[in-house]
Amino acid sequence: MLLVLYNPSAGSGAAKGFFDEHVLPLLAANGKTVDLVAATEYADHAGKILVEFMQAHDGPVSVVLGSGDGTLNECMTSLAKATFTGLRGGPDSHRVSFALVPCGTANALYSTLFPPPEDPADVAYRLQSVKAFIAGGTKTVPLHLAITTLSSPPFARKRPQGKLCFFYSPIRCSYQTAKVSGVVVSTCLHASILKDSEKLRAEIPSMDRFKVAAQQNSHKWYKSHVKLLPAPEAGVVQIYDPLTKAFTTHPESDADDEPIVDVDDVFSYFLATVNFAIAPLTSKIPPAEATLDILMLRPLRSPVISIDSPAARADFVPVLYKVLGAAYQDGAHIDLCYTEDGSADAEGTGPVVIEYIRCGGFEWIPDADDEDAHNICTDGEISVIEREGRAVCSAASPDAVGGFLVYV
Numbered sequence: 001m002l003l004v005l006y007n008p009s010a011g012s013g014a015a016k017g018f019f020d021e022h023v024l025p026l027l028a029a030n031g032k033t034v035d036l037v038a039a040t041e042y043a044d045h046a047g048k049i050l051v052e053f054m055q056a057h058d059g060p061v062s063v064v065l066g067s068g069d070g071t072l073n074e075c076m077t078s079l080a081k082a083t084f085t086g087l088r089g090g091p092d093s094h095r096v097s098f099a100l101v102p103c104g105t106a107n108a109l110y111s112t113l114f115p116p117p118e119d120p121a122d123v124a125y126r127l128q129s130v131k132a133f134i135a136g137g138t139k140t141v142p143l144h145l146a147i148t149t150l151s152s153p154p155f156a157r158k159r160p161q162g163k164l165c166f167f168y169s170p171i172r173c174s175y176q177t178a179k180v181s182g183v184v185v186s187t188c189l190h191a192s193i194l195k196d197s198e199k200l201r202a203e204i205p206s207m208d209r210f211k212v213a214a215q216q217n218s219h220k221w222y223k224s225h226v227k228l229l230p231a232p233e234a235g236v237v238q239i240y241d242p243l244t245k246a247f248t249t250h251p252e253s254d255a256d257d258e259p260i261v262d263v264d265d266v267f268s269y270f271l272a273t274v275n276f277a278i279a280p281l282t283s284k285i286p287p288a289e290a291t292l293d294i295l296m297l298r299p300l301r302s303p304v305i306s307i308d309s310p311a312a313r314a315d316f317v318p319v320l321y322k323v324l325g326a327a328y329q330d331g332a333h334i335d336l337c338y339t340e341d342g343s344a345d346a347e348g349t350g351p352v353v354i355e356y357i358r359c360g361g362f363e364w365i366p367d368a369d370d371e372d373a374h375n376i377c378t379d380g381e382i383s384v385i386e387r388e389g390r391a392v393c394s395a396a397s398p399d400a401v402g403g404f405l406v407y408v
Ligand SMILES: Nc1ncnc2c1ncn2[C@@H]1O[C@H](COP(=O)(O)OP(=O)(O)OP(=O)(O)O)[C@@H](O)[C@H]1O
Pocket: 007, 008, 009, 010, 011, 012, 040, 041, 042, 043, 044, 045, 067, 068, 069, 070, 071, 072, 074, 103, 104, 105, 106, 107, 108, 380
């Protein structure tokens, strides 16, 4: 069964035109019968359309999806929580294969799977996943998920209650409050940017709204306690070593004693990715199991900063910008080290600036008095952790017969 679904308001609002002009004619010219063409009419509509379509039809489902990461996330979230009856009841009932058409602003997942050319608006570039589907659709990649649960204090009262989705393992969590991400879970600067850039969407439809929001938040630091949790097979938390250009066991993670790493500090940046190349090693050194790649920037690691003060925060902004800029130069940010004067440089001989962690999950326990540290972003959606609460996030992989796939 084939569903064509697009979000007309994603990105610059051009999805309908692109589908009418390019996608639907391409499908028709290649003999693909479309069972339903639907445009979303409001937030969260995409998930509803998809679940209703699946309930109404039997057999394997492909979806040509014109959107950004947010609408894809709505599809995954709705499906992860859906229970089907009748014909759609078998073990593979929740399996969906997506042909993605990048129509959003960032399109992070698409640009991970299909590295963008100089002009990402290029029509042929944007049709690659659809063409893979048309070509027979045998080449797909399964998507891992990051499942995040927000807990209120005291934590013991709201322990994970049930399995979120039977086709992803090994996660057990509170079904109603769990957030499903296929791209990113973040706090700190990234969550602040996503939160504030949303307010700028109408005024600045392009990616420039992220730059404006970054400027508004660049001086902020966030106080939190983080627990880094090992992935099941690795048994330890891993950290990237720019000298050897490989992952090694985190010095504070011991498989036989205590594999969990506790970090109690101020953070400027904390971002976990799944299936996503802003963490550049996801593709260069692919993980052997479902893992999160986490990028942490802790200003007090700088050799010239020893206290959190307004002056120190201002002094740190150039380091932050250096890191953000290098991230767009083929992931060069992960090899930056501190120089003696506290700059970030590939030739630096001091501590590594960004800690690049590979692990099974994390707990984020924000300082109760730091309001900004309570924002958490799951694929663009902002949630607020309750005061004295925490967020717990784990990587999950699809079972053999279930899960979300993308045509590549
Ligand atoms: N018809 C609609 N009108 C208004 N908002 C909609 C409509 N349909 C979907 N939405 C909302 O639009 C939001 C943005 O969609 P999406 O994330 O796909 O695009 P984007 O934010 O431009 O791209 P990206 O996430 O890649 O940066 C989604 O959160 C979704 O809930």
